[in-house]
Amino acid sequence: xxxxxxxxxxxxxxxxxxxxxxxxxxxxxxxxxxxxxxxxxxxxxxxxxxxxxxxxxxxxxxxxxxxxxxxxxxxxxxxxxxxxxxxxxxxxxxxxxxxxxxxxxxxxxxxxxxxxxxxxxxxxxxxxxxxxxxxxxxxxxxxxxxxxxxxxxxxxxxxxxxxxxxxxxxxxxxxxxxxxxxxxxxxxxxxxxxxxxxxxxxxxxxxxxxxxxxxxxxxx
Numbered sequence: 001x002x003x004x005x006x007x008x009x010x011x012x013x014x015x016x017x018x019x020x021x022x023x024x025x026x027x028x029x030x031x032x033x034x035x036x037x038x039x040x041x042x043x044x045x046x047x048x049x050x051x052x053x054x055x056x057x058x059x060x061x062x063x064x065x066x067x068x069x070x071x072x073x074x075x076x077x078x079x080x081x082x083x084x085x086x087x088x089x090x091x092x093x094x095x096x097x098x099x100x101x102x103x104x105x106x107x108x109x110x111x112x113x114x115x116x117x118x119x120x121x122x123x124x125x126x127x128x129x130x131x132x133x134x135x136x137x138x139x140x141x142x143x144x145x146x147x148x149x150x151x152x153x154x155x156x157x158x159x160x161x162x163x164x165x166x167x168x169x170x171x172x173x174x175x176x177x178x179x180x181x182x183x184x185x186x187x188x189x190x191x192x193x194x195x196x197x198x199x200x201x202x203x204x205x206x207x208x209x210x211x212x213x214x215x216x217x218x219x220x
Contacts (some may be wrong), residue, residue, distance in 0.1 A: 033119025
């Protein structure tokens with residue numbers, strides 16, 4: 001069952017979310033958007049995970065600044081997404097993620113995020129204890145968020161050619177956390193997992209996706 005729902009946070013903010021409930025759900029999974037909103041690509045990501053038995057919830061994290069945001073991948077879309085992100089306090093976004101997790105009534109809940117959502121997945125793993133596994137795809141802010149221990153198993157996926165996350169920044173993460181599984185994909189750039197972007201890299205995406213599925217199968 002696919003549907004659009006509303007969630008209420010601890011500070012009484014009401015936000016939209018996309019939910020996909022498979023026939024026989026195995027566990028819950030929060031899917032976090034890029035800076036382009038809960039757009040058709042993110043909904044497809046949710047649907048693909050639901051095919052593997054996960055009850056999916058994807059919160060509309062831009063709702064605190066502007067509702068019903070669904071952007072494409074052109075330069076103007078990116079500019080708009082960055083400006084929207086700047087309008088929202090990170091602590092408020094974390095409340096939205098917590099509300100999404102609390103909506104999922106399972107013993108184990110995972111979280112996966114892309115771009116902005118990749119960084120937020122890391123924050124969720126270090127600043128809450130709600131998740132049993134976190135997969136973080138090309139989160140550019142992660143190297144600046146290394147102050148806390150993580151409370152669940154974590155894996156990270158980066159592109160070798162991603163200038164927003166240079167290799168020395170990835171090495172900094174590796175030095176800080178020797179128990180995080182970090183994968184760097186050769187010849188892949190930022191957004192390599194998004195079929196709607198020019199940077200889509202089929203081989204890197206398929207390998208990262210399989211690693212993510214195996215990771216969740218093991219931990220959820």
